[in-house]
Amino acid sequence: MADDRLAARLEGFLGARLDGAVHLTHLERSTEGFSQETFTVDVDVRRGDTIERRGYVVKREPVAGLLEPYDLEPEFRVLHALSDDALPSPPTPWFERDPAVLERPFYVMERLPGDVPIPAARPDGSGPLDDADRATLGPAVADALARLHAIDWRARGFGFLGAPAPGRDAAIRELTRWEDRLARSAMPLHPALAEALLWLRRNPPSTDDITLVHGDYRLGNFLVTRDGGTAQLSGILDWEMVHLGDPLEDVAWCASPLWRAGTPYASALLAPEEFAGRWAATSGRAVDADRLRYYDVLAVVKMATIMLTGIRAFRDGRTTDLRMAIFDHQLPYLHALLGMARGWLG
Amino acid sequence: MLVPVETAIDGLVRTLLEAVLPDVGTRFARGQLYAVVDILRNLRDRVEPKAALADAEAESALTALDQAEAACRGAGAVGEAARIADAVRAVPAAPPIDRATALRGAVSLALEVVDGLPPDAAAPARAAIAAHLTAQAFRDLAVLKPSLLTEISKG
Numbered sequence: 001m002a003d004d005r006l007a008a009r010l011e012g013f014l015g016a017r018l019d020g021a022v023h024l025t026h027l028e029r030s031t032e033g034f035s036q037e038t039f040t041v042d043v044d045v046r047r048g049d050t051i052e053r054r055g056y057v058v059k060r061e062p063v064a065g066l067l068e069p070y071d072l073e074p075e076f077r078v079l080h081a082l083s084d085d086a087l088p089s090p091p092t093p094w095f096e097r098d099p100a101v102l103e104r105p106f107y108v109m110e111r112l113p114g115d116v117p118i119p120a121a122r123p124d125g126s127g128p129l130d131d132a133d134r135a136t137l138g139p140a141v142a143d144a145l146a147r148l149h150a151i152d153w154r155a156r157g158f159g160f161l162g163a164p165a166p167g168r169d170a171a172i173r174e175l176t177r178w179e180d181r182l183a184r185s186a187m188p189l190h191p192a193l194a195e196a197l198l199w200l201r202r203n204p205p206s207t208d209d210i211t212l213v214h215g216d217y218r219l220g221n222f223l224v225t226r227d228g229g230t231a232q233l234s235g236i237l238d239w240e241m242v243h244l245g246d247p248l249e250d251v252a253w254c255a256s257p258l259w260r261a262g263t264p265y266a267s268a269l270l271a272p273e274e275f276a277g278r279w280a281a282t283s284g285r286a287v288d289a290d291r292l293r294y295y296d297v298l299a300v301v302k303m304a305t306i307m308l309t310g311i312r313a314f315r316d317g318r319t320t321d322l323r324m325a326i327f328d329h330q331l332p333y334l335h336a337l338l339g340m341a342r343g344w345l346g
Numbered sequence: 347m348l349v350p351v352e353t354a355i356d357g358l359v360r361t362l363l364e365a366v367l368p369d370v371g372t373r374f375a376r377g378q379l380y381a382v383v384d385i386l387r388n389l390r391d392r393v394e395p396k397a398a399l400a401d402a403e404a405e406s407a408l409t410a411l412d413q414a415e416a417a418c419r420g421a422g423a424v425g426e427a428a429r430i431a432d433a434v435r436a437v438p439a440a441p442p443i444d445r446a447t448a449l450r451g452a453v454s455l456a457l458e459v460v461d462g463l464p465p466d467a468a469a470p471a472r473a474a475i476a477a478h479l480t481a482q483a484f485r486d487l488a489v490l491k492p493s494l495l496t497e498i499s500k501g
Binding site: 118120187190194195311317320322330332333336 | 479
């Protein structure tokens with residue numbers, strides 16, 4: 001769909017939901033989100049003589065992508081329910097499945113202020129955040145994760161996400177979810193990945209502590225504002241992997257070498273032990289070393305699976321997005337990370 | 347690489363024509379873009395992956411598999427050793443890319459075979475395979491160019 005038609009349809013969609021005459025003033029496809037299609041939208045809402053300017057973000061299901069098959073509704077239901085929560089998730093008022101509107105399902109979020117630092121080193125090799133940013137942002141990110149895990153998912157009605165039973169079920173469910181994705185990609189299994197999967201199958205840890213799990217909580221999904229020079233966490237984005245499970249899955253994912261951006265820090269923010277310690281102190285939960293190690297390995301397996309899914313979409317000619325193609329030469333980096341996580345690469 | 351060179355070039359051309367060209371604003375830049383497409387289309391059937399990289403991987407994998415088979419045999423796991431030997435025998439002698447790909451599969455199978463052994467019996471075979479995977483990781487990383495992730499993400 002051409003941008004002008006997309007703009008007209010979005011203007012109509014928003015006009016039917018906002019009180020006032022809506023005029024869309026800006027529409028741009030964002031480059032940050034690698035999975036869903038993300039559009040930033042500005043509208044003017046006229047009421048009498050006054051004009052209110054509003055910003056939204058539209059997330060649309062892609063034709064092909066890294067987390068196919070897609071279903072946007074679960075993440076919408078979580079985001080919608082959390083719209084009034086103190087956690088800085090974007091208020092998310094609307095979901096639309098009708099293909100007559102934008103051809104594919106989408107939901108609309110209010111646009112929060114801030115920028116999204118990405119997990120890549122600067123040209124000089126230093127991390128993406130300076131020490132002053134890390135000093136405020138690191139603890140804030142750990143505290144927000146603790147707050148996310150404290151959400152009463154039963155009271156919020158998130159049982160539809162599927163609650164693991166106490167014991168090993170949380171770990172087994174997650175491994176199964178990613179093994180299923182891997183099988184769907186139908187890509188050959190590299191020995192580094194095969195080795196990790198064998199170990200994960202043999203060593204699922206046990207926990208009775210089941211929480212809401214963001215699933216993609218890491219640098220690159222944090223919205224950051226700078227108020228008088230002080231970096232502040234203004235939003236937690238990209239909830240498409242949200243589920244119920246072991247909270248240490250989020251801790252391991254956020255601290256994974258995948259997101260350290262050339263630094264020794266979890267998400268380029270805090271030393272991994274400091275991050276886990278801060279999360280533990282704020283949440284009142286313990287960091288079990290065996291569970292954390294399991295999810296360290298699973299984190300890299302998840303990322304490798306996501307990349308293989310993207311490579312498959314590109315190889316099949318189902319996407320023109322070359323961000324899927326670059327994964328092909330990045331996979332060796334993941335194999336090395338698997339070696340480090342599993343201990344065969346010192 | 348999991349995407350064949352021809353498929354990669356076809357994908358590049360498609361993206362340039364469908365997703366990039368419509369947003370290119372000057373005639374000169376459009377002309378240059380068409381030249382890139384023309385070159386890529388003509389490279390398509392003239393290039394292939396470097397055989398030397400595949401040969402190095404294959405040699406390393408074969409050594410590891412031989413050692414793993416011997417380790418299994420030494421531990422009395424004759425059936426496991428035979429499965430590894432069968433997997434190696436099934437690997438084609440050429441072309442180099444197909445040989446390296448098949449050996450990658452054989453290494454994965456060997457890991458699965460060894461996984462069924464008691465830890466002490468499995469350890470020497472695992473060590474041989476780990477040495478190969480480590481060396482291969484370094485070979486793969488040595489040809490990896492600095493990432494443009496920032497530019498790709500921010501546009």
